[in-house]
Amino acid sequence: MTSIHQPSRRDFLRQAAAAGGGAVTVPRLLAGGTLSAAGLAAGCESATSRPGQSSSPDLATLTTPTDPTDDAWAAVRAHFILEPGTAYMNNASLGMPPGIVAEAVADGYRAISTEPLHGKHDLQDRITQTVMPALAQRFGAEISEISLTRNATEALHLQTLSLDLSPGDEVLITTQEHPAGHRPWMVRAARHGVTVREVFIPSPLVSVEDVISRFEAEITTRTRAIAFCHVTRGGHRYPVRELCTFARERGLISLVDGAQAVGQFPVDLHELGCDAYSASMHKWMFGPVGTGFLYVRADARDRFAPAFEPGSASTGTEYAPPGTADFPVRAALATSLAFVDRLGLANVDARCRYLSNYLKDRLSELDGCTLLSGPEDLSAPGSTIFQLDGLDAMASVPLLEELAQTHIDEHQRDGHDAIRISTHVYNTRAEIDRLVDGLEAARSL
Numbered sequence: 001m002t003s004i005h006q007p008s009r010r011d012f013l014r015q016a017a018a019a020g021g022g023a024v025t026v027p028r029l030l031a032g033g034t035l036s037a038a039g040l041a042a043g044c045e046s047a048t049s050r051p052g053q054s055s056s057p058d059l060a061t062l063t064t065p066t067d068p069t070d071d072a073w074a075a076v077r078a079h080f081i082l083e084p085g086t087a088y089m090n091n092a093s094l095g096m097p098p099g100i101v102a103e104a105v106a107d108g109y110r111a112i113s114t115e116p117l118h119g120k121h122d123l124q125d126r127i128t129q130t131v132m133p134a135l136a137q138r139f140g141a142e143i144s145e146i147s148l149t150r151n152a153t154e155a156l157h158l159q160t161l162s163l164d165l166s167p168g169d170e171v172l173i174t175t176q177e178h179p180a181g182h183r184p185w186m187v188r189a190a191r192h193g194v195t196v197r198e199v200f201i202p203s204p205l206v207s208v209e210d211v212i213s214r215f216e217a218e219i220t221t222r223t224r225a226i227a228f229c230h231v232t233r234g235g236h237r238y239p240v241r242e243l244c245t246f247a248r249e250r251g252l253i254s255l256v257d258g259a260q261a262v263g264q265f266p267v268d269l270h271e272l273g274c275d276a277y278s279a280s281m282h283k284w285m286f287g288p289v290g291t292g293f294l295y296v297r298a299d300a301r302d303r304f305a306p307a308f309e310p311g312s313a314s315t316g317t318e319y320a321p322p323g324t325a326d327f328p329v330r331a332a333l334a335t336s337l338a339f340v341d342r343l344g345l346a347n348v349d350a351r352c353r354y355l356s357n358y359l360k361d362r363l364s365e366l367d368g369c370t371l372l373s374g375p376e377d378l379s380a381p382g383s384t385i386f387q388l389d390g391l392d393a394m395a396s397v398p399l400l401e402e403l404a405q406t407h408i409d410e411h412q413r414d415g416h417d418a419i420r421i422s423t424h425v426y427n428t429r430a431e432i433d434r435l436v437d438g439l440e441a442a443r444s445l
């Protein structure tokens with residue numbers, strides 16, 4: 001156990017106010033309670049925040065970090081515009097784009113509002129000539145295999161609802177699907193008589209072989225497809241390549257929910273061998289909110305009938321809902337992709353792992369903490385889940401915001417009352433220290 005200094009309530013407020021520029025709210029939740037928050041303000045100063053600064057550092061100033069330490073990533077952190085004093089650790093829910101991406105969206109809106117005709121055409125050109133090729137290149141696909149969507153949920157609906165299935169056909173999904181992956185299958189079951197069966201997968205995952213054998217045990221002669229997450233919302237990383245090979249060898253279609261995977265580590269869709277893959281760009285890929293894509297492998301296209309009139313999408317996206325789209329937001333993906341390329345996804349992977357390993361080390365010092373994330377080959381680098389005796393996961397979210405100005409999430413599923421911490425490249429060890437002290441303080445209230 002680390003020894004924890006017990007500051008007075010006044011100490012806490014003074015430290016927090018000093019670090020947060022007075023932005024901290026008086027912790028109502030502490031009224032009448034015993035304060036035990038230690039050094040909660042440590043790390044409150046945000047290298048991401050540059051109040052009053054009107055523009056973010058230029059992409060040209062971004063150098064590729066050579067090692068995963070905070071020092072090496074400090075310059076990257078300066079590209080983000082998170083409010084002063086806040087530590088954001090809920091990237092698995094919604095990520096934070098760098099300032100230049102927010103500016104690219106604003107610039108696009110300005111252009112289209114100043115002169116709509118050329119503004120629109122310019123943005124469409126940017127989407128077709130820059131965003132689509134960059135996406136295809138980044139994810140190892142052909143441009144024609146990618147359709148832009150507003151998020152992973154939309155892509156998951158499109159991939160599930162367009163799959164060619166007959167009444168009585170069977171599909172295997174897992175017990176760990178996100179509602180965005182689960183609900184469209186319920187629609188197929190109710191409307192089209194498809195039998196949807198859930199393969200139980202334990203949390204944490206046991207091994208690659210265990211996941212495969214659980215699918216194997218459920219296959220019947222009526223099974224046509226398997227659908228599963230690349231990374232679950234709890235951060236469990238599935239053996240996608242092995243599952244896709246398993247599916248292909250049995251003549252089954254493989255559909256993957258990649259919402260939590262893209263942006264945390266390199267993803268090559270052709271290499272994975274899946275037939276369909278749905279992604280969010282606004283979680284780990286530094287994309288503006290409202291961006292995602294659907295990938296349908298060229299050879300599998302005859303198994304997926306587009307829900308919309310093919311060719312009616314205005315930016316060359318076969319499966320996407322047609323019509324006028326949020327062009328400024330989509331065009332700004334060019335900036336996100338350039339940012340990611342500059343960092344290198346392998347470096348992002350190493351940085352995220354470095355931070356979550358530090359978090360796991362710190363958590364291991366807490367009495368009554370049960371880590372629920374699997375080993376490195378079965379877990380994503382950025383998301384960590386754990387239970388802490390004496391702290392209700394749901395209650396921990398507002399408590400940590402109040403006590404430590406730290407945004408986290410709960411993970412009350414798969415039989416757990418877990419807390420989820422999802423750290424991205426811009427978080428720091430000092431913020432993790434502050435979080436851990438905040439957890440101790442929260443459970444001692």
Ligand SMILES: Cc1ncc(COP(=O)(O)O)c(C=O)c1O
Binds near residue numbers: 150259260
């Ligand atoms: C595994 C998984 N799939 C799908 C989604 C939905 O993603 P989006 O918000 O981009 O629609 C989420 C969101 O948290 C998720 O965790």
